[in-house]
Amino acid sequence: MINFLISASIFYVAVLFFVAFWAERAAAQGRGAWLRSPWVYTLSLSIYCTAWTFYGAVGYAARSGLEYLTIYLGPSLVMLGWWWILRKLVRIGRAQRVTSIADLLSSRFGKSNLLAALVTVLAVVGTTPYIALQLQSVTLSFSAFAQADDLGMMGAGNDRSALWVALGLAFFTIIFGTRNLDVNERHHGVVMAIAVEAIVKLCALVAVGIFVVWGVSGGLAPMLEAINASPHQNWHMDNARWVALTFLSAAAFLTLPRMFQVLVVENEDERHLQTASWAFPTYVLLMSLFVLPIAVVGQSILPQGSNPDLYVLTIPLALGQDTLAILSFLGGFSSATSMVVVASLALATMVSNHIVMPIWLRYWQGKFSAFGDVRRIVLLARRVSIGFVLFLGYLYYSLSGGSAALAAIGLISFTGVAQVLPAMIGGLFWRGSTRMGAICGLLVGFFVWGYSLFLPSFGADVVMSANLMQNGPWGIGALRPQALFGIDGLDPLVHTIFWSMLLNAVVFVFVSLIDFPSPLERLQGAQFVNVFDHSSATSGWTGKAGQSEDLMVMAQRIIGSVQAQKLFQSEAHKQGVSGFLPEPTPEFLERLERELAGSVGAATAHAMVGQIVGGTSVTVQDLMAVADETAQMMEYSSRLELQSEELSRTARQLRNANDKLTQISVQKDAFLSQISHELRTPMTSILAFSEIMKEAGDLDRQDLNKYATIIHAESTRLTRLLDDLLDLSVLENGQVHLNLVACSPNDLLRRAIATVQAGEAHRILRINLRLSDTVPDVITDPDRLGQVFINLITNARKYCDAAAPELTISLTHRAGRIICDFVDNGSGIPKEDQEMIFEKFARVGQTKAGGAGLGLAICREIMGRLGGDIAYLPGQGGGAFRVTFAVDAHNFSGH
Amino acid sequence: MAKKPPIFLERDRYRTRRLVDALRVLPILAGILWLVPALWANDTQNPPEIARLAIYFFCTWALMIVLSFALSRRLRHSAEFAGGIGTDGPSAPRDRD
Amino acid sequence: MSKTVLLIEDEPNIIEAISFILSRDGWTVATHSNGHDANDAILRRKPDLVILDVMLPGKSGFDILRDLRQDAQFQDLPVLILTARGQTKDRELAQSLGVSRFMTKPFSNADVLAAANDLVP
Structure with missing residues (x-):
């Protein structure tokens, strides 16, 4: 049996x-x-x-x-x-x-x-x-x-x-x-x-x-x-x-x-x-x-x-x-x-x-x-x-080994862990309880438990000598493990429960009364005790602009890139900022810290955020909000402070918007000069060679052929530019006709890579393709989506400045949306340019590398039409773009 | 009679508050009930039979469970009706972020 | 000895066209296709004429001209700017920097040749 x-x-x-x-x-x-x-x-x-x-x-x-x-x-x-x-x-x-x-x-x-x-x-x-x-x-x-x-x-x-x-x-x-x-x-x-x-x-x-x-x-x-x-x-x-x-x-x-x-x-x-x-x-x-x-x-x-x-x-x-x-x-x-x-x-x-x-x-x-x-x-x-x-x-x-020693262990174990109770209940209901009180109470309770119950439980002469148990240490009867303070005749378990809990609670309360808690303790105390009153937590951090990217790097490493990006994006969305980097407002930092705490515990999360944001973590108005006893006037001044902080934040956002507008207007200005340059350059070659061919009769067949080829290539270039311009204007006006069919994103990506690699390669770009088997077929316009993919791959080939350029393309499927990341190993796009790259005629830096700077602008328009999005993904250690789109573009397009 | 509806609402809120009071009293009642046999034990002349004690405990226990069941039932209904009872009310599901 | 010209331009097809036109007329044509070491190239070759594009990788044609005119030995070197950016303010800027002739693309072959021969008789 x-x-x-x-x-x-x-x-x-x-x-x-x-x-x-x-x-x-x-x-x-x-x-x-x-x-x-x-x-x-x-x-x-x-x-x-x-x-x-x-x-x-x-x-x-x-x-x-x-x-x-x-x-x-x-x-x-x-x-x-x-x-x-x-x-x-x-x-x-x-x-x-x-x-x-x-x-x-x-x-x-x-x-x-x-x-x-x-x-x-x-x-x-x-x-x-x-x-x-x-x-x-x-x-x-x-x-x-x-x-x-x-x-x-x-x-x-x-x-x-x-x-x-x-x-x-x-x-x-x-x-x-x-x-x-x-x-x-x-x-x-x-x-x-x-x-x-x-x-x-x-x-x-x-x-x-x-x-x-x-x-x-x-x-x-x-x-x-x-x-x-x-x-x-x-x-x-x-x-x-x-x-x-x-x-x-x-x-x-x-x-x-x-x-x-x-x-x-x-x-x-x-x-x-x-x-x-x-x-x-x-x-x-x-x-x-x-x-x-x-x-x-x-x-x-x-x-x-x-x-x-x-x-x-x-x-x-x-x-x-x-x-x-x-x-x-x-x-x-x-x-x-x-x-x-x-x-x-x-x-x-x-x-x-x-x-x-x-x-x-x-x-x-x-x-x-x-x-x-x-x-x-x-x-x-x-x-x-x-x-x-x-x-x-x-x-x-x-x-x-023996069963006898273990049989009684259940209640002994209970008594040990129950020592947490005074600190726990005190922490939940009494704002005056402090860290020092909790530590001292715990230590005392734990010691009494160990001394009067746990160690004696092994039996006389195992850990404690029989003499000690009989007569107490140094013969002091009041300290006998099972008859503390001379109170004899109690059941050993009741004896320990009584004394450990009593001393634990007394020490906890007494130390809390004479101790003065730190600001963070008071803040947390208020949040715990009054958890039903303020469900929205008071903030603890003051972040500076520009720390968002560091925070994102850290968050990705702790809660994973998927979670972190989702968190940052939703916060950015809530703040009305596009992309992945929200302002490090106190509310956001608080939220971030809580998310991290879910992974590594409150103390560690706090220390980690503190290492990046630095400085003091509890602001004046937090304490004002916590301390009921604070005078009305101080409350008022703290409100002013809060308002002025809000004002300065609004001003910062306005300034950002204004900068962007000015930049756009400068770009609009540059547009004419740019377009004229882009049109004139191929035109110059065409005119020059056609004149040469017309006037010089003594050219041999080979030269003629060569010049005709140049004229042809430059005309193609002109046509492409005009196409791009028209394309963009059609996309912008919303008159585009989408040809929606079912297709596999995996195939689309492979085809795009093949197309780029078939073209003239000035540089070698290694492409790591991470496709996903679980990605379903999507309903989209394969030509348009392919155009976006090709554009991004070509960009990486042109602009990735690593010695051995490498592009990693990964495809994932999450919550009804397809996510496709293009991450290269170059130096990426500087923070100040990340906002502008999707604008028309924007080219990072002043370098001239072919193309009129319309590519990403077109990509953005296309993704918008396909019910998706394209965004720059910061914090990936290189240039990184994320393309997201719906599994079924029908729900989004204008059809 | 146009001012009647708020009175109904108040009344409902009042009911819910008293329901919560009952919830608070329940464990105290249970604690007292489960201590009563300690008084019987003093009756050394006529100590209670152990089977009777056991029946007493299980019956009071079941009674407490039934009361708790009824209270949480009613609380759910009233909370749904009133849409929550203020800050100290039964918690609405926290929205996930 | 034939006249020498240094063509600083980054579009290969335009280099090809201008080289063809000038060399057929007896010029010795040297070319250079980026901005940052263009001044060194001029110093090394000491051409009779410089034809300069404006939008160059590394350094713009205007900057090259400004630096060139600082050097005493190139105070009078004829410089022909040939640019696709033909707005008035570009022309004015070029003139203030001491350009010898300013022409916009596209150009007629004959005009370029005439200008070159005009600048270096």
Whole structure:
């Protein structure tokens, strides 16, 4: 049967891979509306129920009666009270593009990386034992089957199965968790797989429960009698533990990194909370409904000394229900794997954003030109972190080995991560809380937890000497780890929860009261606490004109060129500027920083933007807006300042417009002189040679032929010029007739290249063609579009000034539009000329290189007619043009 | 009677506000209900049976779920009707940028 | 010894035509086809006549003329400007710079020949 079990689990894993892959694809193709349903969201929250729930809850109930309920009542309270905390948390998470719980605190307390790193370390320490627990549950359940098979699985095999599980999970998480960088793009594959696993584990547990109640005990009433007759009948509530555990599980629900990941980061829509507010409590209610019956039945039918943590599995096995046992095994497997995947993903995000990236950024301080593609580095860091976290979990598992040490680890882990709670709640609701307060509170809470619960949990004489635990350090009784301040007799867990949370919160509040926050902290504090009041954020940066291109270069390296260009273009469009370079207004910089934060976390994004924009980041009026206490007059003067800044911006835009107009008028003037020159030059040759041929009778045949050829060539040149002029005037007047047919952009490009290369080549231009198979046929005018392509390629050949000129043409298809980029390796077009090149008769510089400067003007007109656009693409390290057009030009042309 | 419509609107807004109040009270109510058995436990003469306790917890739990379901249902309808209830209202879907 | 002319022009066909016309009349024709080192070419060849285009790559004909007239030994060198830009202001500019003759393209072969022979009798 063990072999069947192994094949069943491999098959199950394959199904999960398929589901994740399929969900990713559906999301990528934009047809996954159901992926964004509140049901998937609710199911993904079920990673709260790990293997510790699936197997451990029954064990817990067998040992401590109804107390296991507290672990589920706490989160139910949080969900029922979503209006209080979760609503705000999710809103902030979305508004600030928060990537993890560490990022949330860092962002709130002045984008402090120290704080983020601290929370990250705390989370790693608190979560590693938990991951080990999941690995252990899988190996234990394996060996339960092996025992049923009388194989008596050997210890080494145990270890090996844990290793395989860890490797498999690392593989899955890396594939589906680090596919895209921006955490806010959400991991549809992972979330979908988790949702499926949520259903499997619920079904499995409920199935075992129904079997136990109706199959074994013979119905509800006999079951209740059996419960009352069981050793649990004397169970009574331990009030202190009851309250402490409910509080603890509620706190952990909010602060566990994996819960934060699914609750906030992966949240698609705030309204999903409304559904989850009753659906998630329903889920955990169902999960815990049959726990006590299973425990009671297990105790009565299984031999003395069997592990209650495995009753869910061993009851069906003992009663010969193999199918049910396998279902139950898959349920436990699901619980373990989904927790490990999300936890390692969340931790990896934190480790890479708050530990690896800051170190890397410091190392490369300011040298943005030296950056490669930052995205690749972040993704690599994240992948390595996933491996690292899982390795830690495995290491912990194989070192601690014994099940006894791990059984209690769930609550210990909860208590550790719950230390984040005071800073989190304070940050959300109290503007006076400061970075220093948060750091001190965290450190104190973390220390108390480690000293009084975590280290003693290994047992006497492992980490702490028995003497120290008995008598306290240096014999000071008040410092005994499990009886701080001489208060003895408390349950160790309650003792730690009480003291760590109390001291944590007291220190946090006290330090916050005496500390004075930095301007950025106050700004962020106001944005967090009053997130529902100002949905539009106050600005933090003051940029100077001319930094846009640097910003674009950086943004492309972090969020990818596609995203970056889209962002810059939409902002430019909003500002009424054409092209890709918007004014670096404070609003835009703020928006840019938030986008970057979605990839690398708030602190790193802030540092990166700061390196380019430089200088102070919080302006006077920001603080004015933040500080309610500021006098009315100052508010007024800040408004004036704001207005004057706006005025100067408007003036700058006006000046730009005026410059452009003057330039156009100068060009119009030059037009006559230009046209006269362009017409006279060929005319001169024609006249001169025709006169020669007419007057000199003694020319031989060869010369005559040569002169006739010259006359012919010059006449052609004249004709072409006239054609261009007419073409442009027709295009400009909109009288053009388009011949729209279906054709393949790939073919059009190949044909254009062939045409250019067939012509006389003064220079050799290497062309790298990156076509795309997924580009559909388009409906357009192939001659006109081809004309644009030919023009751009010819331009590159003429003007690219690299020693070995190279042109890269890439074709992509995005959101119903075809995008074709022409990027050469020359020095590109200077910023001040980028505006003018599409005007008539514009030629960059004063060089004369044939052509009348009508080419790009014609291209622009053509693309306009075809429902597309042509623009200069800055920041590509060379001359670069982007041609975009619709798949179907019908919708745009005048037909 | 031309001035009536604003009154209706106000009334609706008022309803929505009270709905939110109910949402806020719900977890407090749940917390209190789940602490009540702590009082029974003091009754050492006649300690409650564990099965009864379990039934009590699951029933109150289900009750809370039903209440939460009803409230979020109503909130959705009223929010749609009023088009959001000001700054502190249920969030409209954030427009993506 | 025949008269020498230096033709500074960048259109190959026009070079061809003028060379043909002048050499048939007994001139020795040298050509130069860019602007930036045109002054060096004049200094090296010391021609009897310079025929100069205005729109040249590297340096405009007007600049070449201005630099040429700065040099004492070329104060009186005959310079014929032959340009496709025939606007009045171009002509005035050329005259102020000390051009000997200003002609616009297109030209009749006979006129060019007459002008050349007129400037260098």
